[in-house]
Amino acid sequence: MSENIAFPGDKIASIEEYEAGYNTFDDGDMVRAATVGQKDLDKTTRVASIKHPKLLSIPKDGDIIIGTVAAVMSSMIAVSIDYINGKPTTSKVECICGTRNIRIRNIALVNDIVTLKIISHINGTIHAAISESGLGVLFTKCRKCGGKVVPMRDAIKCTECSWIDERKLSSDFGKSDFFSLRD
Numbered sequence: 001m002s003e004n005i006a007f008p009g010d011k012i013a014s015i016e017e018y019e020a021g022y023n024t025f026d027d028g029d030m031v032r033a034a035t036v037g038q039k040d041l042d043k044t045t046r047v048a049s050i051k052h053p054k055l056l057s058i059p060k061d062g063d064i065i066i067g068t069v070a071a072v073m074s075s076m077i078a079v080s081i082d083y084i085n086g087k088p089t090t091s092k093v094e095c096i097c098g099t100r101n102i103r104i105r106n107i108a109l110v111n112d113i114v115t116l117k118i119i120s121h122i123n124g125t126i127h128a129a130i131s132e133s134g135l136g137v138l139f140t141k142c143r144k145c146g147g148k149v150v151p152m153r154d155a156i157k158c159t160e161c162s163w164i165d166e167r168k169l170s171s172d173f174g175k176s177d178f179f180s181l182r183d
């Protein structure tokens with residue numbers, strides 16, 4: 001199966017044999033892949049295409065996700081999922097996480113990176129939890145100035161303006177490489 005995968009620019013057929021179909025282009029000599037995907041050479045129509053892989057992945061109950069906070073509401077946060085059990089996903093599925101029972105001033109801010117556990121699927125909505133100690137914010141910034149923050153007991157402190165704030169921090173806060181990934 002894997003030898004059937006083409007990367008952008010890969011030759012997939014000669015233009016004498018095949019026409020360029022979906023996700024391909026013709027360089028005057030060869031039909032080449034314009035995107036990553038599976039080669040599809042239709043011998044009947046003589047059209048060479050690339051089938052885009054289906055990357056839509058929906059997390060299951062119990063899965064651990066890492067995502068970007070998309071919205072913060074009074075009793076929940078909405079998170080766009082970037083990783084499911086450590087594997088990247090590009091489908092941008094969102095989950096929501098109830099925060100009503102957590103007594104923290106700013107559990108997470110928009111654009112924070114959080115890790116959550118998927119707990120249920122109700123009416124097409126994916127629900128996640130944040131309360132366990134491994135779960136919570138992995139990356140955040142100062143709410144006042146956008147500066148880098150460091151953990152301070154149960155709080156965080158800005159290294160720029162010294163503003164002290166709260167987040168529901170993951171026990172992995174500050175250990176990840178997200179600092180280098182995000183600007």
Ligand SMILES: [Zn+2]
Binds near residue numbers: 144145147160162
């Ligand atoms: Zn600050």
